[in-house]
Amino acid sequence: xxxxxxxDIGHSVREAVQGWINAHHDIAQVRxxxxxxxxxxxxxxxxxxxxxxxxxxxxxxxxxSGLAARDVAAVxxxxxxALVIEPFVAMGLLPTLVLVATGADESLRQAMSxxxxxxxxxxxxxxxxxxxxxxTCRFRDGSVHGTKRFVSAGDLADHFLVAVRGDEGVILAxxxxxxxxxxxxxERQLDGSGRATLxxxxxxxxxxxxxxxxxxxxxxxxxxxxxxxxxxxxxREALAVTIEYTKTRQxxxxxxxxxxxxxxxxxxxxxxxxxxxxxxxxxxxxxxxxETSREDVARLAxxxxxxxxxxxxxxxxxxxxxxxxxxxxxEADIGLYLTAALTLAPWLGSPDTMRDRFLDLGGASGDA
Amino acid sequence: MxxxxxxxxxxxxxxxxxxxxxxxCPPEIRRPIDRLQGAEAEDWHRIRxxxxxxxxxxxxxxxxxxxxxxxxxxxxxxxxxxxxARTFEVGTAMLGPTLIQFGTEQQKRHYLPRILSGExxxxxGYSEPGAGSDLAALRTRAVRDGDEYxxxxxxxxxSNANHSTHCFVLVRTSSDGRKQEGISFLLxxxxxxxxxxxxxxxxxxxxxxxxxxxxxxxxxxxxLVGAEGQGWAIAKSLLGFERLAIGSPAPAKLAIGVYxxxxxxxxVAQSQRVRDELARLELRLHLLTSLFxxxxxxMAVGGVIETDLSLLKVAAAELFQAASEAVLSLAREHxxxxxxxxxxxEIDIGHLYMVARPASIFGGSNEVQRNILAKxxxxxxxx
Numbered sequence: 001x002x003x004x005x006x007x008d009i010g011h012s013v014r015e016a017v018q019g020w021i022n023a024h025h026d027i028a029q030v031r032x033x034x035x036x037x038x039x040x041x042x043x044x045x046x047x048x049x050x051x052x053x054x055x056x057x058x059x060x061x062x063x064x065s066g067l068a069a070r071d072v073a074a075v076x077x078x079x080x081x082a083l084v085i086e087p088f089v090a091m092g093l094l095p096t097l098v099l100v101a102t103g104a105d106e107s108l109r110q111a112m113s114x115x116x117x118x119x120x121x122x123x124x125x126x127x128x129x130x131x132x133x134x135x136t137c138r139f140r141d142g143s144v145h146g147t148k149r150f151v152s153a154g155d156l157a158d159h160f161l162v163a164v165r166g167d168e169g170v171i172l173a174x175x176x177x178x179x180x181x182x183x184x185x186x187e188r189q190l191d192g193s194g195r196a197t198l199x200x201x202x203x204x205x206x207x208x209x210x211x212x213x214x215x216x217x218x219x220x221x222x223x224x225x226x227x228x229x230x231x232x233x234x235x236r237e238a239l240a241v242t243i244e245y246t247k248t249r250q251x252x253x254x255x256x257x258x259x260x261x262x263x264x265x266x267x268x269x270x271x272x273x274x275x276x277x278x279x280x281x282x283x284x285x286x287x288x289x290x291e292t293s294r295e296d297v298a299r300l301a302x303x304x305x306x307x308x309x310x311x312x313x314x315x316x317x318x319x320x321x322x323x324x325x326x327x328x329x330x331e332a333d334i335g336l337y338l339t340a341a342l343t344l345a346p347w348l349g350s351p352d353t354m355r356d357r358f359l360d361l362g363g364a365s366g367d368a
Numbered sequence: 369m370x371x372x373x374x375x376x377x378x379x380x381x382x383x384x385x386x387x388x389x390x391x392x393c394p395p396e397i398r399r400p401i402d403r404l405q406g407a408e409a410e411d412w413h414r415i416r417x418x419x420x421x422x423x424x425x426x427x428x429x430x431x432x433x434x435x436x437x438x439x440x441x442x443x444x445x446x447x448x449x450x451x452x453a454r455t456f457e458v459g460t461a462m463l464g465p466t467l468i469q470f471g472t473e474q475q476k477r478h479y480l481p482r483i484l485s486g487e488x489x490x491x492x493g494y495s496e497p498g499a500g501s502d503l504a505a506l507r508t509r510a511v512r513d514g515d516e517y518x519x520x521x522x523x524x525x526x527s528n529a530n531h532s533t534h535c536f537v538l539v540r541t542s543s544d545g546r547k548q549e550g551i552s553f554l555l556x557x558x559x560x561x562x563x564x565x566x567x568x569x570x571x572x573x574x575x576x577x578x579x580x581x582x583x584x585x586x587x588x589x590x591x592l593v594g595a596e597g598q599g600w601a602i603a604k605s606l607l608g609f610e611r612l613a614i615g616s617p618a619p620a621k622l623a624i625g626v627y628x629x630x631x632x633x634x635x636v637a638q639s640q641r642v643r644d645e646l647a648r649l650e651l652r653l654h655l656l657t658s659l660f661x662x663x664x665x666x667m668a669v670g671g672v673i674e675t676d677l678s679l680l681k682v683a684a685a686e687l688f689q690a691a692s693e694a695v696l697s698l699a700r701e702h703x704x705x706x707x708x709x710x711x712x713x714e715i716d717i718g719h720l721y722m723v724a725r726p727a728s729i730f731g732g733s734n735e736v737q738r739n740i741l742a743k744x745x746x747x748x749x750x751x
Binding site for chain 2: 243264
């Protein structure tokens with residue numbers, strides 16, 4: 001199978017990420033997550049910080065390592081493949097990108113060191129795509145009122161970056177999870193990870209800054225591409241496991257992988273993965289290319305996310321079918337890829353939402 | 369046309385071609401759905417020959433344009449952009465490069481200039497009634513008799529044979545060993561006694577495909593390309609650039625453009641159902657285009673991924689078909705006549721639909737492509 005093509009830096013990033021996974025990750029953690037307390041302590045989080053991954057996309061002038069998106073994508077790709085439970089995008093990449101955009105350097109340092117865990121709370125309703133879709137939360141007389149939903153990793157975060165409407169534009173309020181007036185409800189997702197709903201009544205933030213909502217949108221678009229890469233990583237591994245299984249499982253005196261009906265299904269899955277991979281690559285290149293407009297990055301991000309999410313769900317559920325009855329058991333690992341895909345696929349925009357956005361931003365005519 | 373085209377930077381080259389097409393491409397052949405045949409095709413060939421815009425991939429010493437792969441791709445894209453109808457470029461795109469690589473000096477001297485001038489029109493005789501997807505099972509025999517081969521058998525699905533003067537044919541010269549090893553590559557003049565061509569009308573109402581019957585046809589031994597038994601290897605080497613072109617997103621893009629026009633004509637462009645369908649088609653087009661572009665770039669530096677070519681062929685055919693089906697479905701009652709009035713005239717959506725049908729059959733059917741991908745890409749076992 002083909003992976004994302006990468007240069008020398010990409011190659012060494014991949015090796016380093018794989019080293020981190022070998023040292024700190026185990027498939028047993030993925031199973032245990034489903035029974036773990038919803039507000040678990042993310043024990044490996046500071047290890048991600050120690051190895052510099054939390055600042056990988058933060059520019060050097062802000063204290064990060066300033067790596068290209070195309071290189072850092074290896075983190076999402078390999079975390080997807082291994083089903084790593086640490087929420088790299090939700091609690092690492094996304095909040096640091098937002099903090100860079102707002103120039104909140106002290107919070108950014110805290111985030112990169114792993115000393116404080118942040119999660120971005122911007123969305124209010126299903127189908128919200130940009131920050132301006134979700135600004136019923138208000139900042140008035142120094143306190144925040146309103147409800148934010150679908151805050152991925154909200155169960156683990158110490159502080160929330162909350163996008164709210166102020167009297168003169170959009171405000172990013174930094175809110176402590178224990179702040180008076182904040183009712184925090186965590187809910188478990190299909191893969192065992194958590195997300196939160198924030199109901200805020202007269203909550204006084206620890207800090208607040210004006211922010212250009214489009215800057216947060218740009219961070220969301222980059223996060224979408226990383227989620228897409230992670231979904232492709234999940235799908236690619238689920239298919240690889242399935243292919244190996246069909247080569248060993250014997251029925252009618254031959255490996256079931258010799259049957260044409262199964263071969264064609266697997267080829268279609270592999271093709272969908274390959275096409276999604278290319279869409280991710282196009283979006284990553286656009287992020288790294290200063291000449292590409294924000295709008296075109298958004299268009300390519302939407303395409304990558306829509307395609308990868310659809311593909312990952314189709315491939316992982318197809319993998320269950322190709323495993324047969326054993327695939328339906330909790331004991332078989334293949335089901336873990338399905339729940340991982342089902343959890344990530346709708347986040348920051350379901351395939352339907354992302355396809356609509358892709359069309360609104362010009363569709364395929366933007367490729368000319 | 370200037371004679372330093374091959375040396376121009378690609379961007380300048382594109383401008384030259386674009387300007388030339390605007391001046392010299394007959395407006396009546398800007399219909400990209402059908403392939404040109406007969407007199408129209410010959411006129412267009414002569415125009416290109418007169419201006420030196422012919423045989424882009426051939427070296428200049430053989431009378432071609434001597435273009436790099438990058439320039440050839442730019443040329444193809446400019447033709448697509450201008451909407452130039454496709455032609456059966458069998459002589460220039462397929463046989464010429466084969467003769468340059470495998471032909472004798474005499475074959476090159478005789479045939480290459482006549483391909484360039486359009487005097488000889490070539491077609492490709494591979495498939496037989498009993499040898500389609502399993503091409504190596506072919507049975508048309510060539511038996512040596514002195515300085516001649518005597519050819520007997522039947523070919524089918526020979527595109528454009530009804531407008532061709534010559535055919536290069538895969539024939540069986542031996543039944544020993546592996547079936548691929550008994551195949552030879554023979555050049556046959558279709559005006560030789562014993563050759564009979566019968567056109568087959570297709571579902572789009574056109575006569576492109578033909579049956580060709582060979583009945584004691586005597587062919588000089590000098591018309592053998594390569595050695596006896598080398599035919600299979602030569603035939604496979606034909607497929608390089610052609611295999612990329614067959615995965616072009618252009619037909620699918622055209623059909624999706626028609627979908628947009630029909631939606632406007634029926635005043636349903638804002639319906640959520642239509643938007644959703646369009647978004648799905650456009651997303652697939654984006655994926656196909658992205659992989660096609662990546663493969664084009666890779667081919668220019670000789671690093672194209674073989675399995676991507678099969679994948680592109682399958683994806684391009686299926687998206688073209690899906691879009692043409694969506695157009696017919698969107699047209700509702702108009703689908704029954706296959707015609708619908710749009711802002712810029714009547715569109716023959718029935719024809720678009722029919723033209724899309726064989727995309728998944730020719731060039732190695734999509735099922736055969738999936739078999740190939742299962743073995744070569746996923747390393748799945750043989751049954």
